[in-house]
Amino acid sequence: MHGLFKKARREQGLTQSELAQLVGCRQSAISMFESGRVDALSRDTLEALANVLHVEILPEPPAETTGQVLKYCPIAECPSNIPYVVGDQLCFNPSLVRESSADRGHCPSCGEFLESGCPNPDCNAPIRDGAFCWSCGEAHVAPAVSLNQSAEAWARDRRKQIRDIRQLSTITTREHATPASMLNLRDRTNVQKRKTR
Numbered sequence: 148m149h150g151l152f153k154k155a156r157r158e159q160g161l162t163q164s165e166l167a168q169l170v171g172c173r174q175s176a177i178s179m180f181e182s183g184r185v186d187a188l189s190r191d192t193l194e195a196l197a198n199v200l201h202v203e204i205l206p207e208p209p210a211e212t213t214g215q216v217l218k219y220c221p222i223a224e225c226p227s228n229i230p231y232v233v234g235d236q237l238c239f240n241p242s243l244v245r246e247s248s249a250d251r252g253h254c255p256s257c258g259e260f261l262e263s264g265c266p267n268p269d270c271n272a273p274i275r276d277g278a279f280c281w282s283c284g285e286a287h288v289a290p291a292v293s294l295n296q297s298a299e300a301w302a303r304d305r306r307k308q309i310r311d312i313r314q315l316s317t318i319t320t321r322e323h324a325t326p327a328s329m330l331n332l333r334d335r336t337n338v339q340k341r342k343t344r
């Protein structure tokens with residue numbers, strides 16, 4: 148989308164600073180916006196920009212979803228990305244997390260920073276469910292793994308590993324309940340001690 152704006156600006160013979168003056172923002176914001184930081188401009192500025200450059204923009208998303216975006220972990224080896232094979236191609240279906248766009252969320256499985264947009268820098272469309280970008284077709288998670296077996300066998304083994312990892316993590320969550328109950332016990336003992344004093 149931002150590429151479209153840059154093209155339109157140049158076609159109208161405007162510099163970034165001239166455009167910034169027309170819409171009432173700083174040149175640096177235009178520059179950031181054109182290099183793909185679509186969050187560099189407020190909605191009002193974006194609408195002013197679209198007006199000046201005669202570019203059509205999509206209507207604002209409904210209020211209840213504003214500020215909340217879907218995010219995914221970009222690491223192929225992460226258990227949040229479920230591998231499968233289509234033809235000979237290894238694909239990953241990311242588990243999506245809904246989070247505030249202002250938050251720099253961490254992946255609950257591997258700790259990596261979460262991404263919210265298509266990894267193709269010319270697209271950067273917000274992620275939707277599925278292994279590939281709905282807008283440009285780029286894979287959300289690139290298979291950065293080198294396979295020493297068929298993609299099919301690798302994906303099958305990996306899915307089994309992921310099931311095991313997920314089972315382990317539910318056990319760990321249950322174990323985390325123990326310190327709290329021990330605390331209760333200790334608290335009760337303290338109460339009893341105080342009473343006997």
Ligand SMILES: [Zn+2]
Pocket residue numbers: 220221222225226227254255256257258259
């Ligand atoms: Zn992860």
Ligand SMILES: [Zn+2]
Pocket residue numbers: 265266267270271272280281282283284285
């Ligand atoms: Zn894309």
